[in-house]
Amino acid sequence: MARAVTQQRKIINTAAAWGVGLLIFFPILWTILTSFKTEAQAISDPPVFLAFDWTLENYSVVMERSDYMRFLWNSVIIAGGSTLLGIIVAVPAAWSMAFVPSKRTKDILLWMLSTKMLPAVGVLYPIYLLFINLGLLDTRTGLVIVLMLMNLPIIVWMLYTYFKEIPGEILEAARMDGAALKEEILYVLTPMAVPGIASTVLLNFILAWNEAFWTLNLTAAKAAPLTAFIASYSSPEGLFYAKLSAASTMAIAPILILGWFSQKQLVSGLTFGAVK
């Protein structure tokens, strides 16, 4: 009896969850489907869901028109570089705040977050002038630095909240055993911190990959990532739904696949201290 009830509930839950999940995913699914239609089928009335002549034409048009691999590579370098650099700077900072807290730790943390409040549009002109003088315009180095700085407060905070949950007793036990600071970090804390760092790396990578203001305004031909690639497909002349869908799919596919494969890691550390 009780078993039947739970079974019934499980069926209802499953149906509801799948329904909601598919609804949320639908815009992406629709984009992917549209990318395989012809332009005429893309706007057909009533819309066709699956029963159309699948074609790869849109992809070949997009590949022919723009050097997709270069945009992709720039995205990888910029997102990867800024993440790596950010982690190198953020881990020690978050570490010391979590394990050697002082009265000002919280103030420093909140101040860091507040630097993210500076509206990017408002400082475009100053930053542009600065970039000209430093010769950083249209370089991947410049973008790596800017995106690292943009995301630094978030990742310091995320790491801090994660590290703080590592129980202090373990540290003390290690100290009793006579472990030096270096050993303490290397052998005791690092293994415990890895999931949090992995999750932070992923979040930072996603945020950097999707950043569309600086990456568009500080690049031209050499360092332009996928955000600039998509800016050449929005509203050209004539029918463009299918080509837009193909370009969109190409822009989001790498990060979507990465996200799906690593979602367990992402989710496990994505708490921001929300769990007590």
Next chain:
Amino acid sequence: MATQHSRSAARLMMAPAVVLLLGWMLVPLIMTLYFSFKKYLPLRGGDLGWVGLDNYVRFVTSSSFWPSVLATLAIVGGVLIITVVFGVLLAILLNQPMWGQGIVRILVIAPFFVMPTVSALVWKNMFMDPVNGLFAHLWKFFGAAPVEWLSQASLTSIVMIVSWQWLPFATLILLTAIQSLDSEQLEAAEMDGAPPLARFGYITLPHLGRAITVVVLIQTIFLLAIFAEIFVTTQGSFGTRTLTYLIYQRVLESQNVGLGSAGGVYAIILANIVAIFLMRMVGKNLDA
């Protein structure tokens, strides 16, 4: 407690992050302040001298200023409410036993990976277009007149697009929080005959308080700065001109750097007012 030695080591470890962020904050801030007191028109020869507070007065007395502040707050508030409410519901649903939980979770978090430009383009053209959009077909199918989303329900449309992007983030954080909830406590309450709504109100919701605060804080930081979604869809028409967008119009469309910089200073002030409220909330929760 911490020794003198570990204290100075800690300072050293923090130094790079603090110095970098200090630079990232101060350099643009000082330059913005500098420009905001100047008449600076790049297309008319650049620096045309000091003008005192002129730019500040002009920015705030412009008829677009207060509507833009309200539009900003409406979008931020709207998205926060939607993502938190639906995030909680979704988190509870996903926490129930079911088949294929992993796949559902993948489906739900997918929008978070989509870059804002792409999601705005997709929503605008393939869903909200009043002639060829999927919504128009759906409305026609039910015999209703298609809604002109981006002009007649412009703020709602933007809130919808942005909420779709941020719902996964909220859901994930809330889900982790729910998973840490002591299920015995809930079961005990159920045994005692507490109705589901009461169980939710007295046990689940208080437990989620911290997670909700975190969601609100992080999202607010990002939402105050949304730009691509408006640039791609309405370009600030139909009451969707946020403060960020107004500054964009001043700096880039009108090429008035002085005026735009003054706007930037106002935006920083607004952001900090919002931040103070949030920080109070979070600060309490961080101590707890």
Next chain:
Amino acid sequence: MSLHKSLAAATAMTLVMSGAVHAQTTVTIATVNNGDMVRMQGLSDEFTAAHPDIQLEWVTLEENVLRQRVTQDIAAKGGQFDVMTIGTYEVPIWGAQDWLVSLNDLPAEWDADDILPAIRNGLTVDGELYAAPFYGESSMVMYRKDLMENAGLEMPEAPTWENIKEAAAAMTDKENEIYGVCLRGKAGWGENMAFLTAMANSFGARWFDEEWKPELNGEEWATAVNFYMDLMNNYGPPGASTNGFNENLSLFQQGKCGMWIDATVAASFVTNPNDSTVADKVGFALAPDNGLGKRGNWLWAWSLAIPAGSDATDAAKTFVAWATSKEYTELVASKEGWANVPPGTRTSLYENPEYSKVPFAAMTLGSINAADPTAPSVKPVPYTGVQFVAIPEFAGIATQVGQEISAALAGQQSVEEALDKAQALTADEMEAAGY
């Protein structure tokens, strides 16, 4: 490693080295993602084959993003681009600031005297040609001959606005999703305000009087905008307030518009059977007038300019001369047919017997010649420009005015309110600019 392989490697090395000796000049080109420009990018292999020492880098962006990028870069002197795609609005302003390289010294065979006078004047400041026109356009009426016939009407070659209204009323069939007239409603100085400014000219309205006082709350503007609202609300497609050039093109190609008054370049897209379902049913007429002596057609040329400070000026000039040459036109004609060559820039094109077979050739030339940027409206004005005012502040002002009118079209305010707000914000911005 076998001898064979190492020989091959050595050869490869030598090739790489010799390539490095021939110093390659890189030319970075910022361009808009219009069909003609995308075609140019595709054909540029021919250019690089003829000039192996020049390497082309393309930055192709959507129009609004492109404008923002190139304006920002030229104003801050960022030096990101060697060739910029800009229009007749930017060229006089940037040229006067000496931000562009003069193109007076392009080779003689480029034949500057062949450029249509109206277009050439728009790109010349103090005798210096600052940009080479890639394609030129005016605006005209494109209409469905079949629908007109069904309605028992005939489109005059030079219609009045009343003719348009009558035809729109007769062709509208909302049941079957056919809308009498499609016009731009999307806010932006290059979108709805380009159309409305040109239209207002034919109603005798002007942006500023001779003292630079804005006249947007005057009677002429009210009449023009009310006429436009009336057309759009009764005979326009749904969601017109978010339709720009691209959206309307798409609607017209799908057969949903009876008439469309827009850029002459659209003619080649709506008559192209690959993209258009109504390719063989399109007729053309001059932009309408109101009996006041001015027609509501504009003048625009997407042009290639070289920013001062480019480190590849000579190579950039070579490219600009190629892309805007008669030979390029012939290249496109040989590959894609005469209907697809970039129109509206050269007299020789319109004297070419092959090109005169193209159905819209004569109407395009007539429309371009009918526009006068120095005297756009009925009354005298202190500015140049037909559908724009060539001052740096205009883009910002007109985009905001366009948003007010767009909001009125969406039913969120009355025309009177929109124009009052427009007048106030224009006066404000002009004062800030020091007028």
